[in-house]
Amino acid sequence: MGSARSDRISPLAVKRLSLYLRCLEELAQQDQTTVSSRQLAKALGLTDAQVRKDLAYFGQFGRPGVGYAVQDTVTRLRVIFGTQKDWEVAVVGVGSIGRALLGFKGFGQRGFRLAAAFDKDPAKIGRKIGGVLVQSAGELAATVRKKRIRLTVLAVPAQAAQEVAEALCRAGVKGILNFAPVRLNVPDDVAVVPVDLGSLLQQLSYFVTAAQAGNQTHPGVRRDLT
Amino acid sequence: MGSARSDRISPLAVKRLSLYLRCLEELAQQDQTTVSSRQLAKALGLTDAQVRKDLAYFGQFGRPGVGYAVQDTVTRLRVIFGTQKDWEVAVVGVGSIGRALLGFKGFGQRGFRLAAAFDKDPAKIGRKIGGVLVQSAGELAATVRKKRIRLTVLAVPAQAAQEVAEALCRAGVKGILNFAPVRLNVPDDVAVVPVDLGSLLQQLSYFVTAAQAGNQTHPGVRRDLT
DNA sequence: GAGTGTGAATTCTTTCACAGCG
DNA sequence: CGCTGTGAAAGAATTCACACTC
The missing domain is CATH 3.40.50.720 (NAD(P)-binding Rossmann-like Domain)
Structure with missing residues (x-):
């Protein structure tokens, strides 16, 4: 019962959290011990504030002035995902x-x-x-x-x-x-x-079509649905 | 120049649009000629307003009191996706x-x-x-x-x-x-x-973990990232 | 009556910006 | 200082609700 209070959950955040984990696992393998939200953000194409918010949602993760302990954070994220042991x-x-x-x-x-x-x-x-x-x-x-x-x-x-x-x-x-x-x-x-692989390819073809045809008509196409 | 004015584009909408197309193609194969936003929404787990907004973004698609002409809409969507001819x-x-x-x-x-x-x-x-x-x-x-x-x-x-x-x-x-x-x-x-297949499985395991462990701590887990 | 298209209201997400810690 | 955690502000996306059409 004593665990962190639960305000709201962000569905999309889960997707990002899994990216953080992947990235942190890579860093761990390169023996980097600490990482800042900025670094993570750059590697994944996000903003640093986003990274901090996401991680902070599950409680205190980082140390001000230092960043996040790579190995530690990996462990904690694995618990969150339930992948400390194999499924x-x-x-x-x-x-x-x-x-x-x-x-x-x-x-x-x-x-x-x-x-x-x-x-x-x-x-x-x-x-x-x-x-x-x-x-x-x-x-x-x-x-x-x-x-x-x-x-x-x-x-x-x-x-x-x-x-x-x-x-x-x-x-x-x-x-x-x-x-x-x-x-x-x-x-x-x-x-x-x-x-849905067909649907995913279709999304690609949309962006390609929109980008060339509607160069002017659809100025704001975004190309990353990460 | 003469085409529809372009307010804003909704990135997530593209994903849904491809679902509409898939669904409409199925309906066409079953020789259904017309479909309402409500029906589409139910089939795909969305709201009817959402479906209407998405389709309306590319101009007038439906007829009030009737719905959307299946075959017609398929054709128009294919143009939007650029899949009238094969890629x-x-x-x-x-x-x-x-x-x-x-x-x-x-x-x-x-x-x-x-x-x-x-x-x-x-x-x-x-x-x-x-x-x-x-x-x-x-x-x-x-x-x-x-x-x-x-x-x-x-x-x-x-x-x-x-x-x-x-x-x-x-x-x-x-x-x-x-x-x-x-x-x-x-x-x-x-x-x-x-x-990222690994990441997708991980998202699944998150929801399963959250649902069982945090039954109380994470009351609002959503299970559809369609 | 059934059903669309759409401004307005709402809700959800992201970004800003800053207090406070190491 | 550098960097986190977090309210508050801004920005998107979704839903409501209703005028209007068939």
Whole structure:
């Protein structure tokens, strides 16, 4: 109960916080022990005030006149993100994207361990991809429960996504990284982060189109949706 | 000169606009001819006022009492995004992610054509993946120019990203979908949309952690960063 | 009645600017 | 001094609410 008072949470801030963590981890690796809000801000394309506000939200982080202790802050941020210890992650749907993620090393470095994979195509079941055994969709609920998997990557075709998401929720999953281009309807206690690659490319093409065509008509296009 | 006056542009609105387009394309396929802001809003988890404002920004789209003509609006949105005709896209870096994107059919449906792929690993050069020939990094500039490629997917390791991005910009690329977990420094007329998968998973784990641990301390966690 | 477009009101975020600590 | 933490100010984005159209 004794923890910091909680005024308001800034949704976008979470995104930035994860950038701070990434940056601080790099600095730690270079044995830098201390960093100022200014430095962080410059590295990430933000303002120093923004960085301070974000960090201060979770309590006192820095020391005036000195800055932020790199290693310390990394530790505290990891606690905030819950990544002091690894999360087990399941990949559901082993198409081109699912397969790529199973072979992707970036997750391991950030505290995520690919612990299971599922597909309903018999040709894929039983194979090992990136060291992970592909199981049948039918085994999903049991495996998720047994391994206490809370986070999943959903990479099934759009038509199947809602149905599979519901199965995941029933099995106790609490977070879904959704690559299917549909909005998922899930219970309130389940978080969904959408990653619609088509939509992202489209945003790019918008900025490119707006920049060239409407050079004058859209003077204020911003190009960073970090 | 004769086009609509341009008050202000809403950066986040672009993201939503691309959702409207996706949704409208689906409706068109189901032969629905007309749709109200309310319906769109419900399907995408937004408010109706939001939908109207966004669409109205580009001029009169809807008819009072009726709604928006689905097919018409799709056409107009495509013009706004510049996707009436296909864009040629290059994939740079054919690791696990690059390979996946080459095999990903979602792009084609949204007006993007994978037209080239590059890597510096000799073992990959000369192969065809997803119907696309992998070329050497050295051929990048020439090919990008010859095929007039404006959009690229950057999927090289983090350390190489900045350098490759600069080469892309020099070759005339105007938009980069960046999968490398680093902030790219590019000229003002080049758009970058970052896709940091590790960071996205981390955001998920934040929400899951906050929801369970801080049930009371963080009452207002939002779970949709659509 | 149903539904858009839009100024005005509200709410959310970011930036400013400065008191105070190391 | 340099740099944090933080109220207060400024700036954006969202929602309200209503005139007006079909």
